[in-house]
Structures are given as C-alpha cells and as structure tokens.
Amino acid sequence: DAGITQSPRHKVTETGTPVTLRCHQTENHRYMYWYRQDPGHGLRLIHYSYGVKDTDKGEVSDGYSVSRSKTEDFLLTLESATSSQTSVYFCAISESRGGEQYFGPGTRLTVT
Amino acid sequence: SQQGEEDPQALSIQEGENATMNCSYKTSINNLQWYRQNSGRGLVHLILIRSNEREKHSGRLRVTLDTSKKSSSLLITASRAADTASYFCATDFNSGNTPLVFGKGTRLSVIA
Numbered sequence: 001d002a003g004i005t006q007s008p009r010h011k012v013t014e015t016g017t018p019v020t021l022r023c024h025q026t027e028n029h030r031y032m033y034w035y036r037q038d039p040g041h042g043l044r045l046i047h048y049s050y051g052v053k054d055t056d057k058g059e060v061s062d063g064y065s066v067s068r069s070k071t072e073d074f075l076l077t078l079e080s081a082t083s084s085q086t087s088v089y090f091c092a093i094s095e096s097r098g099g100e101q102y103f104g105p106g107t108r109l110t111v112t
Numbered sequence: 113s114q115q116g117e118e119d120p121q122a123l124s125i126q127e128g129e130n131a132t133m134n135c136s137y138k139t140s141i142n143n144l145q146w147y148r149q150n151s152g153r154g155l156v157h158l159i160l161i162r163s164n165e166r167e168k169h170s171g172r173l174r175v176t177l178d179t180s181k182k183s184s185s186l187l188i189t190a191s192r193a194a195d196t197a198s199y200f201c202a203t204d205f206n207s208g209n210t211p212l213v214f215g216k217g218t219r220l221s222v223i224a
Contacts, residue, residue, distance in 0.1 A: 004154075031211065042216035043155070043200065055195060090154055097211045098142055100202030103154030 001025050004104040006091050012110045019078040021107050023091030025071075031094045032074040033101065034058075034066060036087040043090070049074055050097065081111045116144075116201045116215035126223040129142030131188040134217040136181075141202040143169075144177060144184050145212070149198045158199075193224045 003026030013019050017029060033048040035058075045058030047066040055066050063085060065077045078085055091104040125131050135144065143162045147155040151223040161177045161184065161198045168175050174187040188195055196215040205213065 006145050033211070035214075040216070043214040045210050045212075048211060056209065092155075095209075100145065100157045100160055101147075101155075101202075101212060102157065106152075 004091060004093055005088075006104040006107050009105065010108045012112060013081050014112055015082060016080050019081050019091055019109065019111075020077045021091075021109070023074045023076070023104055024087075025074075025093050027093060027110060028071060028104070029093040029095050029102075030071075031099075032068065033073065033092040033094075034064070034076045035090045035092065036060065037090060037106075038087050044090075046076065047055060061091060081109075083111050085109065086111045116203050116213065118199070118201055118215045118218045120164070120218060120223070121216070122219045124223065125191055125224050126137070127191060127193055128200075129191055129224055131191050131195070131220055133186045133199050133220070135184045135186070135203075135215055137184075137201075137203050137205075138182065139208075140206040141179070142206060144204070145202045146173075146175060146184075146186050147200045147202060149200065151197075155200065188220075191220075191222045193222050196220060196222045 005024045007022045035043045036047040044060045049055045049068040067075045089107045092101040094101045116135045119134045145160045149155045159170050159175050172189045172216045179185045195208045198219045202212045202214045
C-alpha cells in the first residue's frame, strides 16, 4: 500500500457537531483528494488539493471544508455534521492531475 | 453528469471463467482507469489506458478502449475467488473541473 493513513478510522458523532478527518501521506505526492462513498452513488469527489494551500471544490462540496498546510496532510472538516453526511470517506493521492490515484483505508462516519 | 457507467451492475461467475465488465462515457478523455475495491477497503489502481491506446494487458487483465464508441472493457481471464470485488472505471476528461470521475462500479462474485 502507498503510504496513506486516515484518522480516525471510525467515528460516531451527533448532528450539529464539528468533525475533522485527517489524511496523511508519506509519498510526497502533489495532489490529494477527499471522496465519499455511498450505496447507489459510487465514489464522489468532495474537495481536492493541488499543492500546499491550493484547494478546489468537487462535485459534493457543500457542508465541507478542507485545509492543506503541509504537503503530507489534508484535513476534511464538517462544520456542523448532518445525518446526510453519514458515509465512508476516502482520501487519495496522485502525482499528477488525472493520473493514478492511491487510496487510504477509509473512515466510516456515522452522524446520529 | 460526466460519470462513467459500468455494465453490468453485478456479475456472478464460476471460478475459471472469464469476466467482462464495460464502461461507457460521454465526452472526450485523456485516459481511462480501472480500479478494484475489496469489501471494506480502499480502491486499488489496476490499469490506465490513454486515449491514443486501444489495448493494454496486465497479468490476467486485459483492457480495451474504443474512443469512437466512448467505451472501455475490462476482461479478467481465468477468474479466481480472490477476484471477488467491485470494479470501477474512472475517466480523466479533457474538460471539466474534476480530475477523475468514477463510475458506480460492477460487483463481481466469483464462486469457487
């Protein structure tokens, strides 16, 4: 596996609380991505980063924010979690835009 | 939506048989990729085929690309129980904001 870790791996939180998920890479790849995976929808891009402090929105960015202050870390924040954000979240990295992506193990988030 | 569409949604075969999955897309691409996901795990990159390529092989995997029909096929030969997984195509479109757009996947079951 590429050197990608996600933390936490599982989290249960209540509606309205803030949540931050962390993705850490040891590969020094320029691009980092956050996806959510839901039954019937496949994998959908939330936000991605193309360098330190450089980020852009994906298909389903509403309700999420991201930050990348170091090459190796990409944080995903749910400002005020809602039940519709219950999902499995994957981080991925790539050397180039449109190139092969390498995925982390995922974080299962449940919002009650 | 630019999302690629895999066909079939689910496929069940006997060990030793070949498995074929298809992916169709709507606009011009730079490359198309195939990924595998075992239950509860992150996606794993299998193969990338560029728009100017027609066929690529990797072990028991064979991928074809027909840009005139905007479609790709993934063939797994001599399938094994360990090939049981979901398979996703992902497209790097010439235009659009999203670096890589994933389809909803084909769930393959290989019965021993």
